[in-house]
Amino acid sequence: MKILAAMSGGVDSAVAAARAVEAGHEVVGVHLALSRMPGTLRTGSRGCCTVEDSMDAQRAANKIGIPFYVWDFSERFKQDVVDDFIAEYSAGRTPNPCMRCNERIKFAALLEKALALGFDALCTGHYASVEKDAEGNLELHRSFAMAKDQSYVLGVLTEEQLKHSYFPIGKAAKKQDIRKEAKDKGLSVANKPDSYDICFIPEGDTRDWLSDKIELRSGSIVDSEGAELGMHDGALGYTVGQRKGLKIGRPAKDGKPRYVLEIRPKENVVVVGPEQALTISELSGEKFSWCGKAPENSIDWFEAEVQVRAHGESHPCKLRVVDGQMVIRPNMPIRGVSPGQTAVVYLGPRVLGQATIDKTVSAVLEQV
Amino acid sequence: MPVYLDHAATSPIRPSVLIHYSKALEQVGNPASVHSFGQSSRQMLEEARELIAASVGCDRNEVIFTSGGTESDNLAVKGLYWQRHAQDRNRTLIVTSSAEHAAVLDAVNWLVTEQGAEAHFVSMNEDGVLDLAELSEVLEKRSDQIALVSLMWANNEIGVVHPIQKITELTRAFAIPIHSDAIAALGYIPVNFAASGLSAMTITGHKLGSPVGVGALILARSEKLTPVIHGGGQERNLRSGTPDAAAASAMALAIKEAVGEQAHLQGLHSRLSARLVSGVRQVAPEVKFSSENAPRLSNNVHFRFPGCLGDSLLYLMDVNGVSISTGSACSAGVSSPSHVVLSLGANSDEAMGTMRITFGHNSTEADVDAFLEAFPKAYEGAKKAGLTRR
Numbered sequence: 001m002k003i004l005a006a007m008s009g010g011v012d013s014a015v016a017a018a019r020a021v022e023a024g025h026e027v028v029g030v031h032l033a034l035s036r037m038p039g040t041l042r043t044g045s046r047g048c049c050t051v052e053d054s055m056d057a058q059r060a061a062n063k064i065g066i067p068f069y070v071w072d073f074s075e076r077f078k079q080d081v082v083d084d085f086i087a088e089y090s091a092g093r094t095p096n097p098c099m100r101c102n103e104r105i106k107f108a109a110l111l112e113k114a115l116a117l118g119f120d121a122l123c124t125g126h127y128a129s130v131e132k133d134a135e136g137n138l139e140l141h142r143s144f145a146m147a148k149d150q151s152y153v154l155g156v157l158t159e160e161q162l163k164h165s166y167f168p169i170g171k172a173a174k175k176q177d178i179r180k181e182a183k184d185k186g187l188s189v190a191n192k193p194d195s196y197d198i199c200f201i202p203e204g205d206t207r208d209w210l211s212d213k214i215e216l217r218s219g220s221i222v223d224s225e226g227a228e229l230g231m232h233d234g235a236l237g238y239t240v241g242q243r244k245g246l247k248i249g250r251p252a253k254d255g256k257p258r259y260v261l262e263i264r265p266k267e268n269v270v271v272v273g274p275e276q277a278l279t280i281s282e283l284s285g286e287k288f289s290w291c292g293k294a295p296e297n298s299i300d301w302f303e304a305e306v307q308v309r310a311h312g313e314s315h316p317c318k319l320r321v322v323d324g325q326m327v328i329r330p331n332m333p334i335r336g337v338s339p340g341q342t343a344v345v346y347l348g349p350r351v352l353g354q355a356t357i358d359k360t361v362s363a364v365l366e367q368v
Numbered sequence: 369m370p371v372y373l374d375h376a377a378t379s380p381i382r383p384s385v386l387i388h389y390s391k392a393l394e395q396v397g398n399p400a401s402v403h404s405f406g407q408s409s410r411q412m413l414e415e416a417r418e419l420i421a422a423s424v425g426c427d428r429n430e431v432i433f434t435s436g437g438t439e440s441d442n443l444a445v446k447g448l449y450w451q452r453h454a455q456d457r458n459r460t461l462i463v464t465s466s467a468e469h470a471a472v473l474d475a476v477n478w479l480v481t482e483q484g485a486e487a488h489f490v491s492m493n494e495d496g497v498l499d500l501a502e503l504s505e506v507l508e509k510r511s512d513q514i515a516l517v518s519l520m521w522a523n524n525e526i527g528v529v530h531p532i533q534k535i536t537e538l539t540r541a542f543a544i545p546i547h548s549d550a551i552a553a554l555g556y557i558p559v560n561f562a563a564s565g566l567s568a569m570t571i572t573g574h575k576l577g578s579p580v581g582v583g584a585l586i587l588a589r590s591e592k593l594t595p596v597i598h599g600g601g602q603e604r605n606l607r608s609g610t611p612d613a614a615a616a617s618a619m620a621l622a623i624k625e626a627v628g629e630q631a632h633l634q635g636l637h638s639r640l641s642a643r644l645v646s647g648v649r650q651v652a653p654e655v656k657f658s659s660e661n662a663p664r665l666s667n668n669v670h671f672r673f674p675g676c677l678g679d680s681l682l683y684l685m686d687v688n689g690v691s692i693s694t695g696s697a698c699s700a701g702v703s704s705p706s707h708v709v710l711s712l713g714a715n716s717d718e719a720m721g722t723m724r725i726t727f728g729h730n731s732t733e734a735d736v737d738a739f740l741e742a743f744p745k746a747y748e749g750a751k752k753a754g755l756t757r758r
Binding site for chain 2 (some may be wrong): 028067069070071072075112113116117118
């Protein structure tokens, strides 16, 4: 096959590209430039995918012996990932930009371009694997290296995208094995540290980064009955589940700490309440997709598991689609869920699909 | 055998220069040393200086060797600005254009943001032709505030040639230093420093078949500038660092040969360009040929293809054995929208769909054959991929 290997400059994608070559494919490496300051002058500063990353990727491609190019996706990245991130925060939601990048850049814009240029598939260094069921349908499965499993961020892939996705290191048992393989192959990225931060927020301080992009106005902090408890200095700077920095003078009646339960951007209001009010008994979203073949019957409740963050636990749940919404009911209420996040649903190791969470139902307030 | 059509980025070393350079590298001695070894190196360096002076029409003392074009541009722009500004604090204005090479543009930009300078960018039309009436007006109105004028001789990206003599005629009356980056012009059109009326001129050899890493600033004897690099003061106290005598010697030979065959190559390149443009137009009638209605370099062909990306075209040509450029390179190898094409009034999409083909000393009809054979399929593929961007 003709394979386009997306190379970030990290160790995983370098080894993935090398394995694709060893498997006998015709491989071309590409690094995505995702940041470029607009204007007429060149810029030396790149917030993400730095020049160093690009050079590391190029060096790895040279070593592996494949042609290498840098393609500029910065405009698409800005529109579809960075602007979306700001808009989601402005709407009081908590977005997952890595997910958006996979959905709209890597496995959309880049994959489409690759197919148009004559490639058969896109190869990345993600820890997840594409498997076939008994009937030959493609499925996305969790990585064997559970600690590194990245199936969550690939939950947005559709059946069509799975057909053209190739994850050569998805079956690796441990990250250390990949580093050792890189070292054995003479790749200089073998010991490069993993990246964890959001790539376009270089200092890792989201609130600070957002502060000059969205307007933060002071407003009220209220309880779930609407009684004003204090003032905040910008509702959009808060996240659901936050406890510190609320600066409410009066203690709660029961003397227990209060947590952010909800952000209402239109009214510029932060709603707070007791810890147990953070537990969620139901979540739903209208922007959902199936990863591979859709279930035959999704109208009736069926058993699955749900995961709401990249390296979080998965929780047994019931699931169905009603009125164009994917509705998920965890068997036991779960914590740490807020609108904007992605719920990825699994059937055992298989990724079944995902939904961007629009609405959550509090396990406690519902009972009130 | 892959075909190389990116001589404006760098040109293959000439066989004669390679032999000469290899021999020159055997020479031991720092040109500043007093002993016989040093004197032999000094002799090589000074012969190179004389050869360059004879080839570009300047005095031997006007050749300042540098590490390349970028250093020469920085030395000219910053050095002339600092010198003039130190003499007269009112002189803060730099007159240039927004289509200059980054080595000039970023140096100007740095002086503006860090040193309180002001830049005036002379307007140009959609062919990249400078508005000389506007230049004249700025000179008339603000002559006592201008520290220097810097306008390139020919544009490295789109190939437009500027009327340097007319420009220096305009500046002469005001006794303002005028610098020109002549890298794209030298060896491809007639260039004569003395006749040009310039105060300073940037040249390098690696677009003509010399090794990279060596260049020169031609600085009129009457002109003073403040050094950028301080140290031993080896080059007229204006540039420090041990001069690379072997590289200077190789550059001198490459420039001599290029200037000697310039008229012949210009004729050949005109024929190659005409055939290439007509072949591309048959496949892509919608293509824009940049600076079509302006005086231009015959070794440069610059296209803008609506609806497809330059990097797709580059990839598809490259894998089929034809190496061309999108025209604007940057350190990470990314093709960003070209600041030159944007300054012609093109929108960002148009500035992304560019292709630059540049011929050099060893280009042949067979190169154009190979290009025209690979192009139709590459264009079809790039057009298909181009639609995936939105």
